[in-house]
Amino acid sequence: MKFLSRKATCNSHGQDSSYFLGWQEYEKNAYDEITNPSGIIQMGLAENQLSFDLLESWMANNPDAAGFKRNGQSIFRELALFQDYHGLPEFKNALVQFMSQIRGNKVTFDPSKLVLTAGATSASETLIFCLANPGEAFLLPTPYYPGFDRDLKWRTEVEIVPIHCSSSNNFIVTKSALEDAYQRAHKRNLKVKGVVITNPSNPLGTTSTRQELDLLLDFVQDKNIHLISDEIYSGTHFNSSPNKFISVAQVLKDRNLDDNSELSKRVHILYSLSKDLGLPGFRVGALYSNDDTVVSAATKMSSFGLISSQTQYLLSCMLSDQKFTTHYIVENQKRLKNRYDIIVSGLRNAGIGVLPSDAGLFCYVDMRHLLSSNTFEAEMELWKKILYQVKLNISPGAACHCTEPGWFRVCFANMSEDTLSLALQRIKDFVDSTKRGDETRGASGSSRYSSRSVMSLTKKWVLRLSSNGHEPER
Amino acid sequence: MESFTLSKIATNNGHGEDSPYFDGWKAYDNDPFHLDENPNGVIQMGLAENQLCLDLIEDWITRNPSASICTPEGVDKFKETANFQDYHGLPEFRNAIANFMGKVRGSTVKFDPARVVMAGGATGAAETIAFCLANSGDAFLIPTPYYPAFDRDFGWRTGVQLLPVHCYSSNKFKITRAALEAAYQEAQDANINVKGVLITNPSNPLGRILDGETLCSLVSFINEKNIHLVCDEIYAATVFDKPNFVSISEVIESNNTLVQHCNKNLIHVLYSLSKDMGLPGFRVGIIYSYNDAVVSCARKMSSYGLVSTQTQHLIASMLSDNEFIDKFIKESSRRLSRRYEVFTNGLGEVGIGCLKSNGGLFFWMDLRQLLKEPTVEAEMALWRVVINEVKLNISPGSSFHCSEPGWFRVCFANMDDATMNVALERIQSFCIRRFEAEKPAKRNIIGGRTLG
Numbered sequence: 001m002k003f004l005s006r007k008a009t010c011n012s013h014g015q016d017s018s019y020f021l022g023w024q025e026y027e028k029n030a031y032d033e034i035t036n037p038s039g040i041i042q043m044g045l046a047e048n049q050l051s052f053d054l055l056e057s058w059m060a061n062n063p064d065a066a067g068f069k070r071n072g073q074s075i076f077r078e079l080a081l082f083q084d085y086h087g088l089p090e091f092k093n094a095l096v097q098f099m100s101q102i103r104g105n106k107v108t109f110d111p112s113k114l115v116l117t118a119g120a121t122s123a124s125e126t127l128i129f130c131l132a133n134p135g136e137a138f139l140l141p142t143p144y145y146p147g148f149d150r151d152l153k154w155r156t157e158v159e160i161v162p163i164h165c166s167s168s169n170n171f172i173v174t175k176s177a178l179e180d181a182y183q184r185a186h187k188r189n190l191k192v193k194g195v196v197i198t199n200p201s202n203p204l205g206t207t208s209t210r211q212e213l214d215l216l217l218d219f220v221q222d223k224n225i226h227l228i229s230d231e232i233y234s235g236t237h238f239n240s241s242p243n244k245f246i247s248v249a250q251v252l253k254d255r256n257l258d259d260n261s262e263l264s265k266r267v268h269i270l271y272s273l274s275k276d277l278g279l280p281g282f283r284v285g286a287l288y289s290n291d292d293t294v295v296s297a298a299t300k301m302s303s304f305g306l307i308s309s310q311t312q313y314l315l316s317c318m319l320s321d322q323k324f325t326t327h328y329i330v331e332n333q334k335r336l337k338n339r340y341d342i343i344v345s346g347l348r349n350a351g352i353g354v355l356p357s358d359a360g361l362f363c364y365v366d367m368r369h370l371l372s373s374n375t376f377e378a379e380m381e382l383w384k385k386i387l388y389q390v391k392l393n394i395s396p397g398a399a400c401h402c403t404e405p406g407w408f409r410v411c412f413a414n415m416s417e418d419t420l421s422l423a424l425q426r427i428k429d430f431v432d433s434t435k436r437g438d439e440t441r442g443a444s445g446s447s448r449y450s451s452r453s454v455m456s457l458t459k460k461w462v463l464r465l466s467s468n469g470h471e472p473e474r
Numbered sequence: 475m476e477s478f479t480l481s482k483i484a485t486n487n488g489h490g491e492d493s494p495y496f497d498g499w500k501a502y503d504n505d506p507f508h509l510d511e512n513p514n515g516v517i518q519m520g521l522a523e524n525q526l527c528l529d530l531i532e533d534w535i536t537r538n539p540s541a542s543i544c545t546p547e548g549v550d551k552f553k554e555t556a557n558f559q560d561y562h563g564l565p566e567f568r569n570a571i572a573n574f575m576g577k578v579r580g581s582t583v584k585f586d587p588a589r590v591v592m593a594g595g596a597t598g599a600a601e602t603i604a605f606c607l608a609n610s611g612d613a614f615l616i617p618t619p620y621y622p623a624f625d626r627d628f629g630w631r632t633g634v635q636l637l638p639v640h641c642y643s644s645n646k647f648k649i650t651r652a653a654l655e656a657a658y659q660e661a662q663d664a665n666i667n668v669k670g671v672l673i674t675n676p677s678n679p680l681g682r683i684l685d686g687e688t689l690c691s692l693v694s695f696i697n698e699k700n701i702h703l704v705c706d707e708i709y710a711a712t713v714f715d716k717p718n719f720v721s722i723s724e725v726i727e728s729n730n731t732l733v734q735h736c737n738k739n740l741i742h743v744l745y746s747l748s749k750d751m752g753l754p755g756f757r758v759g760i761i762y763s764y765n766d767a768v769v770s771c772a773r774k775m776s777s778y779g780l781v782s783t784q785t786q787h788l789i790a791s792m793l794s795d796n797e798f799i800d801k802f803i804k805e806s807s808r809r810l811s812r813r814y815e816v817f818t819n820g821l822g823e824v825g826i827g828c829l830k831s832n833g834g835l836f837f838w839m840d841l842r843q844l845l846k847e848p849t850v851e852a853e854m855a856l857w858r859v860v861i862n863e864v865k866l867n868i869s870p871g872s873s874f875h876c877s878e879p880g881w882f883r884v885c886f887a888n889m890d891d892a893t894m895n896v897a898l899e900r901i902q903s904f905c906i907r908r909f910e911a912e913k914p915a916k917r918n919i920i921g922g923r924t925l926g
Contacts, residue, residue, distance in 0.1 A: 066544030281783030
């Protein structure tokens, strides 16, 4: 329709076709232990469903938070009317405290530098609106969260230039990869405004090393650009060694830089409670910056997506209960580690390796040896076999802009342990049958999915506007 | 140097917070009135909040603990609700919103839940619709006076311009076809691409509803020019007196020959619970479009401002309780009507008139006779006196882009009765003093009659 804007009619919302198809197929045939035991198991959804019981029991013990009450007095009216874009002070205080706890209390955050937004999606977009003009660019290490193609680019009209990372060094960002990306942007006449990393990484599940963070800081300082660190998975690091997750905030602090230094003002952190607490429905996002102008502009922009005061209040009570948060963080990490161990050993059993990782709600699985050829067409072919025959919805690396075919992101925290075991059994059976040279023909039949039809189907999905309501999964 | 590293949007004044509309707020923040603790403070009359019926809502919540996902009665829904981030929204939420919207319009029209799209409050809804309908540099026509923050909502990050359609008190600020055509022509002459018209009905700041004839005329205008009509109906349930509110939905679904051939793809409604229910903190913004492509695009964009599912769940329960809604809408109108009468009668007693209105959370006060001269400067001078000496934060008409100086928007639903009495007394004393200070010959003989 020419009556609408360009944004409305283009496809820059970037909703990836494979997610779309995977979701659709899952919804048509969703696994259920009792009613549909041979259905598709959802492993493409980076949700944390492991620790709801801890939240529910907290609520049972804290009825005031639910009942709009503070110290037994009703504050309903105050909350109903509260729309100050500075956010509920007790919530921001509790949130920065929680962020600090997650980082082993090695850094502290100032609530006046925190801006609340309706979810991480809003936080990312808002930050880009503050830092870049249309046509400017950000560098992102690959593979990266597919939703960034929408969140960072769509309405802002900003470009993403990938920093190519390779499995040969576990996808760690190198100086030459950074310089190469910067040059490629330059060749395209794109002004680079910054680098965006996700730490811990989605889809890799790895945490940035100190060397990487130092390298990134030196790079952005040298080029006079910004560094955005999306730390949405910071509370999901499960390695028992406390130093494993290093936030960029910590590295800045270790350089003895004060918050007013030029470099400190160029580093911005994104956060959310969608992954650590498993509350994506509540839309709790935040951005943190040492640059007053950014905080001021972002605060005003947050008017377009504030967090419901009802939710701010509930969570302010929960997160100020330090006894609870301490217990939650530890227990949640234990459960994630347990799941990670199960999936890694289950995959190993099937002769499938994973990228060693210590965070996130997923692992990055190496299925290159199962490809018919080292191509993305073969990756798509394998993905479809896994979807239709093995009945697992996992995420192909191409969707995350990975430069090497054959890697898949597999989520492990959004199902019961029994379901996970079943999924692992199915993978093992599939690999065994492939080894036997005898492709299992499921109800869908693999003959429908010849390479040619796969490619034409791919084209159709890419052109089609998504009608599916699901977020490209983080 | 610093500003080169940030965006233009971050460093320009597109947020509009440097306007006087916000200055008054600052005066209030520095010295807020409190009946006991600060009886000489500034009374906030610049904030269009509906505080009159929160008791009814609070009572409902207390009686319906399962509407909360955190109470023992409702916690079995906690996990699935907290986990749900589908941008279609909870089905029960969309159904309840569609139901409520219909009831607020006297059940004259039914709304389709599949067209209900969430947004981050009304603010998010306005910005999103602009992103869907227009490109940077395009324009929307908007009748004056209008809500100041539309400049930010529609234009800050989108690059869309708002061009005024001038309306005057001589015909009660009616939106005339001639004014629309003139504004459109002016844009054409300046090579500006007009994408649509934005109206607020009931009007902010006027508090008046648009009559059927004006609505038909608007529909016929946009249809002829093939441009969009965005109707912000955020104050729909605040109508407290006849004539009854007529929504754009009712108009386009009617059999009126003027609108029969209207292209429904051009019609979009913005809505929210912030005014009708007095729940601005809950950030419930809605876009309702008759255009499928807009519904689809706005829905994807709603990812940037979804309503918390905790709130969706609560609202879904509340707005499906038809007995409660019917009582609420009726009682809310009654309380608003009473407030309006107390103020306008009180002002009439001292010779101050208001534009006759029947909706909104404010009235449009006529202080033209108190201006030293009919200019914006004189209006601002008078306004500063009212803020600093009378200690009332009311909003000057110029901040609403009003074409005539001397009008002020006064909010009446955001305070208790005691405060209301103090505010009224202060305005009355001020006006009496001002009239006495002038020579009798200069005094305007309109007296206490309300206009229109």
